[in-house]
Structure formats: C-alpha cells, structure tokens
Amino acid sequence: MPLADEVVVRPASSSDIPAIIDLAVEVVGHSVSPLRESRLEAVQEYRRADLQALHEVLALPESGIFVAEDRQGRLVGHVIAMAGRSESSTGELQGWIFDLSVVPDFWGTGVARRLLERAEDFVMARGLRFLGLGVTSANKRALAFYERLGYQEERKQMVKTLSPRASEEEH
Template sequence: MDICIRKAEGEKDLSFMLGLGRRLAAVIETGLHEPAEIQAFQDAFSAVNLRNPAAGSLSLIAEDSVGIGHGFLHALPGADGITGRTIGYVALLAVTEEAEGTGVAKRLLASAEDWAREQGYAALSLDVFASNHRGRLFYERNGFATETLRLVKKL
C-alpha cells in the first residue's frame, strides 16, 4: 500500500478521525464506562487536537496516493510518571479495517517516534485499553513494554 504520512488539518481530516474513532471505541470494553462515553471523549479529544492543538502536539493522517485516509495519530508532550520529565505521549492511533496488517500503523508510530526524538524526548509512552488485544500486541511488537497497570473498580 502506497501511503503518505502528513500533518492533519481541517474539517475533512476531523471527519475522517471521528469515523475511525468509532471503530477504535468499539474495541474498548470497560466495566466503568459506557461505549457512548468513550466515543464522546475520543470525538472531543480529536476535535480539540485538530482545531486548537496544544503547543508541541502532533496530529497525523496516513493516506494513499488518491487522498483516501487509512489511519491517524495524535501525540503530545506528556510527563514521565516517575521523573516528571517531558516525554512524548501517543494519545490516539487508529487505522481503517482495510489498513490492518499493511504497515500503516507502524508508519504512523514511526513518525511519532521521529517527532519525539526531534523534541529531545527520551521516551514515547501510550495507554492502551486491556480489551484492545490487537493493539496491545502491536505495541509490544514495536518495542513498547508495560510499565504500570491501572486498575479500576466501579462503585
């Protein structure tokens, strides 16, 4: 698949992200949050990050040679949970069903790693829901290791 990675911009890109956000939310199962809450959070997050991005943040689109989107990524400066130093943080990464297994997610993640290195960050972190088995395996295959586990109890 011939893919170009570019900076995301405009309402067309936001519309694409919102559509993919629904797919991403569908793999999340928690005993605490309803699917509609997860979807609303992701939609709002993508909208803010595209319309009013935080300083130093990154939003990318992976598209083919005719401009069809196949994935997106949001990354921003984050804090290391131990030292407090600023590191890169991948907030959202999603690809279309057709792009699964084609290297699109890997290219988006590699772009985020390049961005983090350019910023002088010593690490890149992310969160992945426990129910997202495919995502967890993808991140592990790309060098990410579990550092903490967040446990939640619904009251």
C-alpha cells in the same frame, strides 16, 4: 489486501480533522474496557465531542498529528502525539500518544507501524528519550502491536467496580 506502500504519511492539516474524528469514533469500541459495560453509541458520542479539541490541539507546537492517506486521498489512519508531557513518577518530560487508529481494511498492512514511527521521530527530534501511551488491557491486538514495536509495560492502571457491602457498617 490494500497495499501500504501506496499510502502516504504526512502531517495533518485542519481540513483532515473531521476525517480523523470519524475514524477515531469508528474504532473507539476496541479501546473500551468490558468492565465498564458502556453502551457503544454513548462512548462514540462522548469521543466525538471530546475530539473537537483537536482544532486547538493541532495549532500547539508540541502536538504531532500525522495522517496516512491512500491513493484516492482517503484518510486511512492517524496518530496523535504530544511532545513534552511530565511522566507521573519522575516528572521527566516525555512524548505521549493520545490516539493511533487505522481503518480496519488496512490492519496488518504496516500503516500503523509507519504512523507510530513518524510520531517517534517527531518526539525524538524534540530531544525526548521516552514515548508513552495507555492501552486498554482487553485490546489484545493493540497490545501485541505495541509490544512488537518495542513498547514495554511500565505501570498498571487498576479499577474496582464499587457496590454496597453486604454487611453495612455504621460510619
């Protein structure tokens, strides 16, 4: 098993962005709800295009993007955090995790914990009390991981797959 203490966690630079995007695209399948019946390739294509925004996001003072790098200089994980987003019911400013990904070889080695704690420090240093995130309910590994690190369920996001009713009513 790879050793996490041979891994360095540091702030990301713009030259890391292609590897961050490749990793996020590689593991995005774990975050896709089975309700969606999405084709993995289509999701990966969408994710890759969406993440091009990281080039601008990295320059924002409220963004905290950190990478984990192994001895060979290979990027083995990243976390993308933002400080100062409004919480939807109270309006209180808090931190938010947009992505946390680790290469599967390094799962279970503590790299994700180190990345998330780095993001927590970043958010706390900006005077914020809370750090939020969204997890797909089917992503049991991530849910267990976040619970282990002290995150609690606060709200449920619900969805219904819509279909025409059997008895059509006139509207």
